[in-house]
Amino acid sequence: MINEMRENEAKKIHLTGLNDEELSIFVAEIGEPKYRAKQIFKGLHERRLQNLDEITDLPKAFREKLAKTATASTLKVESRYVSTDGTRRFLMKTHDNYPVETVFIPTENRDTICFSSQSGCPLKCDFCLTAKLGLLRNLTAGEIVEQIIIVLNDVYGASAETPHGMIRRTTVPSHPR
Numbered sequence: 001m002i003n004e005m006r007e008n009e010a011k012k013i014h015l016t017g018l019n020d021e022e023l024s025i026f027v028a029e030i031g032e033p034k035y036r037a038k039q040i041f042k043g044l045h046e047r048r049l050q051n052l053d054e055i056t057d058l059p060k061a062f063r064e065k066l067a068k069t070a071t072a073s074t075l076k077v078e079s080r081y082v083s084t085d086g087t088r089r090f091l092m093k094t095h096d097n098y099p100v101e102t103v104f105i106p107t108e109n110r111d112t113i114c115f116s117s118q119s120g121c122p123l124k125c126d127f128c129l130t131a132k133l134g135l136l137r138n139l140t141a142g143e144i145v146e147q148i149i150i151v152l153n154d155v156y157g158a159s160a161e162t163p164h165g166m167i168r169r170t171t172v173p174s175h176p177r
């Protein structure tokens with residue numbers, strides 16, 4: 001039953017991974033006016049909402065329609081470890097059960113989020129546990145953006161303004177296969 005639900009979720013469009021132009025095309029395809037794309041984009045990226053039903057400037061009927069074909073959240077946080085220096089390590093799982101690691105590192109002058117572009121890693125650094133997994137699969141744009149949204153909401157609170165000067169980088173470089 002759970003696997004069936006996961007498969008159904010997997011068929012939905014992950015709106016978090018669409019840019020504003022792609023969102024405009026999406027809303028046009030489902031017969032909605034263009035300004036809906038702006039409302040969705042703002043809800044997902046400025047307010048960092050992860051539940052489409054929370055984008056309350058959209059009519060309820062449209063939110064219900066949207067939820068049938070699209071989603072704003074596909075990652076599940078499996079564990080979260082906070083070090084004494086404030087570093088937060090997250091292990092997430094994709095809808096198809098692949099591990100995703102994301103780390104928040106606070107320092108005096110800036111905060112850094114290290115996010116993953118791939119599940120696992122093709123490199124074989126001796127000291128690294130991720131190396132033992134090998135490369136499992138590339139993450140989608142939505143899965144990459146969602147890691148940042150999850151961490152920002154965890155650290156600063158949902159809907160709080162994103163601080164300026166945040167440095168973002170990937171934990172794992174992209175490698176041609």
Ligand code: SF4
Binds near residue numbers: 128130171
């Ligand atoms: S590149 Fe990074 S994630 Fe990949 S094996 Fe080396 S230390 Fe681990």
